[in-house]
Amino acid sequence: MTNDPHVVIVGGGFGGLAAARALASSPVRVTLLDRQNHHLFQPLLYQVATAGLNPSDISAPIRHLLREQANVTVLLAEATRIDTAAKVVELTEGSIAYDHLILATGATHAYFGHDEWAARAPGLKSLEDAVEIRQRFLLAFEAAEREPDPARRKAWLTFVVVGAGPTGVELAGAMMEVAQHALREDFRVINPAEARVILVEGLDRVLPVYSKHLSAEALKALRERGIEVRLNTRVTRIDDDAVMMGDELLPARTVLWAAGVAASPLARSLDAPLDRAGRVKVDPALRVPGHPEVWVLGDLATIDQDGAPVPGVAQAALQGGEQTARNVMRSIRGQELEPFEYTDLGSMATIGRNDAVAVIGKAEFTGFFAWLMWLFVHVMALVGFRNRVAVIFSWAWSYLTFNRASRLITRKVPPTLLAHDDDAQPGARQTTGDRSTAVTLNPSAEARSAP
Amino acid sequence: MTNDPHVVIVGGGFGGLAAARALASSPVRVTLLDRQNHHLFQPLLYQVATAGLNPSDISAPIRHLLREQANVTVLLAEATRIDTAAKVVELTEGSIAYDHLILATGATHAYFGHDEWAARAPGLKSLEDAVEIRQRFLLAFEAAEREPDPARRKAWLTFVVVGAGPTGVELAGAMMEVAQHALREDFRVINPAEARVILVEGLDRVLPVYSKHLSAEALKALRERGIEVRLNTRVTRIDDDAVMMGDELLPARTVLWAAGVAASPLARSLDAPLDRAGRVKVDPALRVPGHPEVWVLGDLATIDQDGAPVPGVAQAALQGGEQTARNVMRSIRGQELEPFEYTDLGSMATIGRNDAVAVIGKAEFTGFFAWLMWLFVHVMALVGFRNRVAVIFSWAWSYLTFNRASRLITRKVPPTLLAHDDDAQPGARQTTGDRSTAVTLNPSAEARSAP
Numbered sequence: 013m014t015n016d017p018h019v020v021i022v023g024g025g026f027g028g029l030a031a032a033r034a035l036a037s038s039p040v041r042v043t044l045l046d047r048q049n050h051h052l053f054q055p056l057l058y059q060v061a062t063a064g065l066n067p068s069d070i071s072a073p074i075r076h077l078l079r080e081q082a083n084v085t086v087l088l089a090e091a092t093r094i095d096t097a098a099k100v101v102e103l104t105e106g107s108i109a110y111d112h113l114i115l116a117t118g119a120t121h122a123y124f125g126h127d128e129w130a131a132r133a134p135g136l137k138s139l140e141d142a143v144e145i146r147q148r149f150l151l152a153f154e155a156a157e158r159e160p161d162p163a164r165r166k167a168w169l170t171f172v173v174v175g176a177g178p179t180g181v182e183l184a185g186a187m188m189e190v191a192q193h194a195l196r197e198d199f200r201v202i203n204p205a206e207a208r209v210i211l212v213e214g215l216d217r218v219l220p221v222y223s224k225h226l227s228a229e230a231l232k233a234l235r236e237r238g239i240e241v242r243l244n245t246r247v248t249r250i251d252d253d254a255v256m257m258g259d260e261l262l263p264a265r266t267v268l269w270a271a272g273v274a275a276s277p278l279a280r281s282l283d284a285p286l287d288r289a290g291r292v293k294v295d296p297a298l299r300v301p302g303h304p305e306v307w308v309l310g311d312l313a314t315i316d317q318d319g320a321p322v323p324g325v326a327q328a329a330l331q332g333g334e335q336t337a338r339n340v341m342r343s344i345r346g347q348e349l350e351p352f353e354y355t356d357l358g359s360m361a362t363i364g365r366n367d368a369v370a371v372i373g374k375a376e377f378t379g380f381f382a383w384l385m386w387l388f389v390h391v392m393a394l395v396g397f398r399n400r401v402a403v404i405f406s407w408a409w410s411y412l413t414f415n416r417a418s419r420l421i422t423r424k425v426p427p428t429l430l431a432h433d434d435d436a437q438p439g440a441r442q443t444t445g446d447r448s449t450a451v452t453l454n455p456s457a458e459a460r461s462a463p
Numbered sequence: 464m465t466n467d468p469h470v471v472i473v474g475g476g477f478g479g480l481a482a483a484r485a486l487a488s489s490p491v492r493v494t495l496l497d498r499q500n501h502h503l504f505q506p507l508l509y510q511v512a513t514a515g516l517n518p519s520d521i522s523a524p525i526r527h528l529l530r531e532q533a534n535v536t537v538l539l540a541e542a543t544r545i546d547t548a549a550k551v552v553e554l555t556e557g558s559i560a561y562d563h564l565i566l567a568t569g570a571t572h573a574y575f576g577h578d579e580w581a582a583r584a585p586g587l588k589s590l591e592d593a594v595e596i597r598q599r600f601l602l603a604f605e606a607a608e609r610e611p612d613p614a615r616r617k618a619w620l621t622f623v624v625v626g627a628g629p630t631g632v633e634l635a636g637a638m639m640e641v642a643q644h645a646l647r648e649d650f651r652v653i654n655p656a657e658a659r660v661i662l663v664e665g666l667d668r669v670l671p672v673y674s675k676h677l678s679a680e681a682l683k684a685l686r687e688r689g690i691e692v693r694l695n696t697r698v699t700r701i702d703d704d705a706v707m708m709g710d711e712l713l714p715a716r717t718v719l720w721a722a723g724v725a726a727s728p729l730a731r732s733l734d735a736p737l738d739r740a741g742r743v744k745v746d747p748a749l750r751v752p753g754h755p756e757v758w759v760l761g762d763l764a765t766i767d768q769d770g771a772p773v774p775g776v777a778q779a780a781l782q783g784g785e786q787t788a789r790n791v792m793r794s795i796r797g798q799e800l801e802p803f804e805y806t807d808l809g810s811m812a813t814i815g816r817n818d819a820v821a822v823i824g825k826a827e828f829t830g831f832f833a834w835l836m837w838l839f840v841h842v843m844a845l846v847g848f849r850n851r852v853a854v855i856f857s858w859a860w861s862y863l864t865f866n867r868a869s870r871l872i873t874r875k876v877p878p879t880l881l882a883h884d885d886d887a888q889p890g891a892r893q894t895t896g897d898r899s900t901a902v903t904l905n906p907s908a909e910a911r912s913a914p
Contacts, residue, residue, distance in 0.1 A: 076866075087608070405853070415849075420518055
């Protein structure tokens with residue numbers, strides 16, 4: 013054990029990992045703690061949720077990523093509170109003292125005061141979320157195949173995505189593709205291609221952080237693929253089998269949430285000014301005002317640059333992590349700090365097979381070329397050779413076969429997901445010797461064309 | 464809808480899938496139902512449990528495998544009871560009538576009257592089991608890294624596998640390999656290579672169904688790899704932190720179960736003679752005595768051949784499925800049935816990197832050559848081109864790098880797994896300004912050499 017200053021990093025996402033790596037050759041002891049054992053490449057999480065990639069393709073154990081960095085200790089632990097006076101991070105068990113603290117615990121979606129919607133309309137932030145969404149998505153087709161009532165079958169085949177930012181757009185695009193291609197031949201009663209995917213956005217365009225031109229291009233591409241986009245529309249109620257959007261109560265069994273931003277609750281335990289989303293208002297060096305040894309970065313922080321807030325994207329967290337590592341060392345050496353300057357390297361969102369929108373500097377790209385750029389950038393950004401090869405292979409296979417690699421339902425099926433109301437199921441349990449309707453739960457082939 | 468006879472197959476494992484495929488061009492309507500959406504290649508399940516393969520590498524959606532077979536309907540449903548008088552399979556919801564019923568729901572492990580052990584010592588039969596075991600296995604190292612008490616740290620690093628059949632041997636071998644190689648550089652406090660893997664067997668040799676020569680070779684290979692094998696030893700108690708085996712109470716946090724056979728409980732609802740493990744005693748054509756339209760095969764059935772029971776292996780289920788499909792058609796046509804004849808194509812078990820035992824006919828193989836055979840046979844037996852490539856890639860990568868592809872903990876961590884007893888943790892919450900022990904949950908480096 014050395015007496016080097018102790019830097020504690022909370023969160024092993026893009027920001028925390030970048031900070032730990034940038035401190036590799038500095039005379040500090042680093043402890044990185046995360047409640048998950050893995051770093052997650054979040055930009056591809058929607059592909060796990062839509063059965064295209066395996067969870068392990070886009071993640072890697074944090075301690076393995078940092079194994080060669082002798083001054084880093086990785087702990088699987090959950091931080092519950094920061095005691096800035098005692099300079100201690102409290103964990104669910106025990107605590108850990110710091111000289112410098114780097115908080116990078118990120119943000120999740122916000123249900124705008126309707127936290128009770130979380131169970132019905134899961135968001136997409138962790139691998140657990142992605143596997144849960146994959147399960148609901150695939151089970152909906154299974155339930156539809158077994159559902160004799162046409163109206164309720166339709167509700168099983170209606171998928172609502174709330175929020176048309178990059179996550180919502182990519183989720184909706186991928187779900188439509190799975191329904192139209194990957195599942196095409198697999199069912200006997202339903203036609204998966206008849207599934208409806210409805211993308212709901214409260215603002216007046218999709219991808220609101222992009223230019224109006226790109227928003228319009230993305231909207232066109234989504235509609236060409238059959239996705240129903242509802243703009244200027246707010247969700248006001250989510251029932252078990254329907255969603256109220258605007259004036260319409262739409263029967264839909266599967267609702268996914270990709271709207272709003274709520275910073276990790278850890279920020280609240282800091283004695284610091286927060287914005288409405290709970291993000292810490294940091295100083296230009298990403299420090300908490302009044303606590304020069306507490307640094308906050310990525311989605312957990314909010315900071316303006318050139319009159320606009322720095323966006324909550326992976327690049328901002330990465331750059332913030334590297335910047336903070338440098339500033340922590342400057343602070344330890346008594347040098348003046350560098351203010352954080354976010355360099356926008358561009359952003360991109362894919363809409364599906366052969367189609368994406370991208371902006372790099374002032375240049376905008378759409379269609380097949382943007383999609384190729386998207387592929388290239390995301391593969392190169394993945395951590396680790398193995399993940400890169402696995403993702404390239406899965407993508408090439410999906411592209412050529414139109415199929416998906418991970419159509420797995422591995423958790424216990426929640427009983428409600430496959431439950432039928434007894435009163436609405438006249439045909440069920442009709443187990444007479446009538447061989448022509450022997451599969452009593454299975455609507456007959458004629459039901460497909462029923463109204 | 465045709466009026467062809469309706470064949471209902473329960474279970475989409477090796478036997479059920481083989482039966483469905485063999486009925487492809489026959490004038491019958493087939494309904495295959497399974498409570499999972501996927502067919503599972505069980506012989507490689509232990510590699511998912513030990514982080515070598517992804518769940519989706521060894522599984523595929525049943526309805527996708529059968530998509531081109533027009534006379535098959537696949538249902539995600541759980542059978543609860545067979546009503547042989549009404550010729551109906553009752554499901555958790557609804558029911559389904561049959562003309563011929565093929566039961567292939569398999570078997571699980573038996574806890575010898577100690578079902579309360581199931582939670583502490585999970586068995587390995589489903590992907591859910593494998594992910595649960597992977598999680599416990601990886602979490603044990605995380606907990607050990609955080610545990611200040613040397614005795615309790617040792618209990619976290621002690622892994623007990625009960626039962627030295629192929630599953631137990633392969634699990635123990637793979638766990639040792641992960642501890643010694645894949646995790647080698649990743650921890651700061653513990654040395655994962657100090658983990659103990661203890662394989663307990665009630666009989667007097669490992670792999671008891673193999674010849675004495677191969678058992679001895681396997682035992683030697685296991686011991687060379689550092690696995691402690693306890694023969695003629697029974698587990699009589701499993702506590703939260705210790706296992707009673709023979710006269711010894713061994714502190715161990717992780718216990719895995721790979722012993723005994725218990726047939727799927729569905730067999731009990733048949734009006735049929737069962738053996739002690741609950742398997743149906745079928746006639747030479749694999750029918751239930753007294754019910755010529757009910758067929759049982761694979762691990763759910765028991766039948767003698769040449770004075771010995773047909774073993775509960777994939778090949779027996781596969782062959783039984785194909786045979787039964789032929790016999791169902793003979794029965795429908797009023798032809799005489801063929802008795803089931805099991806052809807032993809050989810069996811093999813891997814002990815780890817470069818080492819396996821195999822028997823084919825009268826020839827026995829050990830070591831590197833047996834291992835190559837094992838690799839080849841298992842890759843070729845996998846369903847689907849994509850799975851084959853994914854598995855080959857994962858194996859090649861693991862072989863060359865000594866790492867593992869899927870070191871993922873994705874479920875919520877059960878609080879007990881990381882819980883510390885308060886009374887035994889004098890160092891915890893010691894959050895003074897003493898920077899040299901700033902990480903209070905982390906034993907100091909000296910602790911590694913503590914007694």
